[in-house]
Amino acid sequence: MIKLIPIGRLRPGMYIHDLNCGWLQHDFVRNRFLVEGEDDVRKVRAIGVREVYVDTARGLDPDALPLAPAAAPAAAPASGEAPAVRTGSKAANAFERARALHREATQIVRDMLVDIRLGKQIELEKVEPLVTRIVDSIFTQQDALLPLARLKQHDNYTFQHSVSVCALMTAFARTLELPREIIREIAIGALLHDVGKARVPDEILNKPARLTDAEFEKMKNHVVQSKIILQATPGISDIALDVAAQHHERHDGTGYPNRLKGEAISLYGQMGAIVDVYDAITSNRVYHKGMPPTEALRKILEWSAMHFKPTLVQAFIRSVGIYPTGSLVRLESRRLAVVQAQHADKPMQPTVKVIFHTAGHYLQPEDVDLRRSQDQIVGYEDFAVWNIDTARWLPS
Template identity: 35%
Template sequence: MHYDPKNSIKIPLDTLSIGMFVTAIEDNKRVNLSNAGRVSSQRAIDELKKNSIKYAWVDQSLSVKGCVFKPVKLTEDDPEETSPIKFKRVHKSRFSHQKRASRIIREAKTLAHRILNQTFAGNSVHVDELERWADDLIEQVLVDSDALHCVSALRNKDEYLLEHSVNVATLLVSFGKHLGLSKEELKQVAIGGIIHDIGKIKVDDKILHKPGRLTPEEFEHMKGHQTHAQQMIGSVVGVSDISRDVCLMHHEKLDGQGYPEGLSGDQISIYGRMSSIVDIYDALTADRCYKRGMSSAEAFKILLSLTPFQLDKKMVYKFINCVGIYPVGALVELSDGKVGIVWTSNSGNPLKPEVKCFYSRKYHRFIDVCFVDLKHSQLNIEKAIAPSQLEVDPSPFYDI
């Protein structure tokens, strides 16, 4: 059954009755289109009242004949600001933000690729090339980080090295913003993220892309990428100490068992501690040539298991708080069997984000795309799903 928000009228919730077709509900001037459907019981109405819903938007043409409608008279303060049409415009705004985020991610991959080629050829790289991009990235995080993280959640295991560098940079900026870093610090951690794996260009491809566990000798060779990075970072003209720490400390551990220097405790700066957490998280959640990516929930468990000896425990908790229990871009299954993408975060209640649903595991079929705002729904998240655990391809649904 299809409906058009333009055909909806706003009524007080206490006039809502069984048989009316609800296209949206309104709480505190926020309109939510995720609860569309015909009211089938008094219990459903009581549940909305219990959740402090004040108004409903209903489609008269799709409601049962005989329903009595008592529209609210819209005032000048109220008309479009609380209509489903306005809500559509909010999603249109997300569309433009997501297009911009896609451009930033594409540009970052191009930059990362060029830097790897230049350093492999022994040519110098100028930080100036990265600064404008870093400024764009920071602005996007400040304006709409959800759009950015939704775009970066789309992965291609054949582009792992480039995507990993870009995602680490993106996550570092979001994490840094959460920690209250200055704009200049955010710029430098972004640059550090893009170049953090610069040394891998010197690693044997057969080892770098080996589809299986590395032998002890191969692992020692792999660890050498950080020794190469120490030498190569000197060719990055204008690199800051912050960017250097992100690059050279992301494999150091608090207990001194990391590499390349075996630094420990306070020898590892806040930027090094941030990058080690972000690097591990992104590597765990990505599909690789030798393993499937895991869900965010599984990755969080591993990060916590590495505290307090390898990773900073307080920082890990702050990182989890930053990206959310269910990060934007993650796949989740709801309690009614619907599967969707976490679309918008909810800082007030991280367990209740907005989810873009596109598939039903209950009926084993695709469904009409709908946005479910769990703040105003009886549904909840049953579990997080890694893309590899889903029986269908979710990638087309990451577009707005």
């Protein structure tokens, strides 16, 4: 994997993939090489770059090393055009807060599922403040929380999926201009929609392969269990119950558990179905690779002929954007860029961070508002195909 690290973290044994300074003079013959000793580290620092790309497949992984004591300050850049990747501190705080909230929410859902396994009830008063913060975060800056939905670890999948569905449902409900009190109930239902998985055996829940038919039947039962658990939760609303109990129903009546059809599925159940599928197919699992978000939206639109209500799918696409924040796109200029922010009035022209040229080299990162640029998106791209670290380039 290619990682961008501050120059202070460079150590002998790491493999430099790109010196990140094509516009500067340096006396290394090549741009890619193994850092053999402290002497090489000193020489790289002397170039004046602040960050370099290292290839963890060919050398030491900086994240696998113990944190170094205070790194030596980088030498001053040789020109005024130093790589400037970070955004302003106010925006950076919003992204930091979103990351902290995502972590905390994942932990709370994990604890809740453990409690349910122990036979305890859900205490709504513990869930509500968390949901309020998620809803507030989406209303304040949805581009901070939504891209985190795609970063899931295998053993955390169930909990992170719940948090993602909560964030996505809130954004969806906001696009539909539903009242804030209803959005809050939808978000509670979304966060709790899979609590029934606490009653599915771990070996089925975390099976690193496709389920057999018998296992799938047990897995499907999580919806019935979610409903039972939530019905026993004091203070739960009908809206939250609908999200949980109907998130696997399908518009054409092919869903489960009740094979409800069309408008027999509540608006909240229909929304839950779209969001649940979107989050599941864009996530990497052991047995399948997540789809790029734009491709997932295209698929869901295609399936909406049978499974979902097309007008609702279109509203969902408006809420996350045709090119969702955090996705990788190719520009007409043959540059690759990561979407950083949506503009509701111009869904085809988000703000992007240009990072890579399809000729095969990284570029000095640059934020480009495509509404004010001659350049335009020509298609989506897959991070894995280009061996680019997804997490590194999320808005920050």
